[in-house]
Amino acid sequence: MKKFTRRLAMTAMTLATLASTTSFAVEKVVLGVSIPAATHSFMSGVVFWANKAKADLEKANPGLQIIVKTASGSPEQANQLQDLLTVNKINALVVLPFESAALTKPVAQLKGKGVYVTVVDRGLTDTSAQDAYVAPNNTTFGQVPAAYIGKALGGKGNVVVLRGIASNLDNERNDAFNTGLKAFPGIKVLDAKYGNWNRDDAFKVMQDYLTRFPQIDAVWAADDDMSVGVLKAIDQAKRTDIKLVFGGAGAKGSIKTLMDGSDARIQANVSYSPKFIYDAVKMTAEARLKGAKLPATTIIPSVLITKENAKNFYFPDSPF
Structure with a gap:
């Protein structure tokens, strides 16, 4: 009888342990x-x-x-x-x-x-x-190009901006860019329109800028895809006044151009992999x-990419 009672007690303990294990099992x-x-x-x-x-x-x-x-x-x-x-x-x-x-x-x-x-x-x-x-870091993503463009233009000139898609991210970048340019009161932002992070849309926006503004010194395209559309519009219009086009995010095509020095208008970038x-x-x-x-x-972190460190941000096997 004692053996039977002991066996029942052990069985009860085993069932209790299993129940406890099940209740604390990690859910898939x-x-x-x-x-x-x-x-x-x-x-x-x-x-x-x-x-x-x-x-x-x-x-x-x-x-x-x-x-x-x-x-x-x-x-x-x-x-x-x-x-x-x-x-x-x-x-x-x-x-x-x-x-x-x-x-x-x-x-x-x-x-x-x-x-x-x-x-x-x-x-x-x-x-x-x-x-x-x-x-x-979207704040840095806006601050880095503002500081670079401001210094590259010697603190004065006309800039046009292409924004992305309406979002908190885009607002944060744009606010940081505008705040950064306050250190260069001689620089004027002529306009800022949405290019939707898209080459074709950016091409159309830049065409509009080129028609409206006879003197543009630099473009903040805020994205490497948009910078492709911007450069295409500038080339088609045969405009030579624009000395700097700053994209962003470190697309492999833009980084390769920066490394090779094959387009004088592409002088820097900002990381955003x-x-x-x-x-x-x-x-x-x-x-x-x-x-x-x-x-x-x-x-x-988002950091400045220049010709000197561009190789650290070049990923030829990536789709971007």
Whole structure:
């Protein structure tokens, strides 16, 4: 009888231990990655690095599933977010919003359903809709070209600006650029229009600038894709007054031009690698697998690229 009682007690302890183990088991992480489609070379790089993160991290972590979705506009991205929740049953999300305002409510809805949210690059208009924010330094991204252009022009001249897509990211860059130029009161910003980080749109904006302004000394294109459209418009118009075109983000074509010195108008750049999406996905996945959270904000530095250090930012095998 004592043996039977002892056996019952041991069985009860074993069942209790199993129950305890089950209740504390790590839940499988199903992580959605929502990003804009590869409509230009920078986003091609983002898509490339997002899919590489999926391949690398799923291989290293059997308890992890990553679903990558790309969208051509804000309405499509909002719909995809709902699908990630209802169809794919995600419990974590890394999202690069197509537009800040339009995506804030859709992202907030997922967070309200218990999804852990990391917002990347383009911030939301309401930070309570996110758990973490990861981005390169957009303030420095605006400050670096302002300082370089100001010094290159000797503190005086006319500048035109091409902005990206309406977003917190673009506002932060543009505000930093304008603040930086206050150190050079002799420099005048003639106009600033959206080029949507797109070569063709930038070409049209620059055509308008060239028609309206007889003297332009420098252009802040704020993106290497837009700088391609800007240079094309300048060349077609046969304008020789523009001495400097400053792009941004370190596209391999622009960095190669800078290294080779093949276009005197391309004198510097500022770093902003699309690999940040890989880093954001990796940090989020690894934290959630441990049941941990990321810091509220993680900022990746943006630095000046010149001919002297350009080789450190040249990645010929990357799509960007």
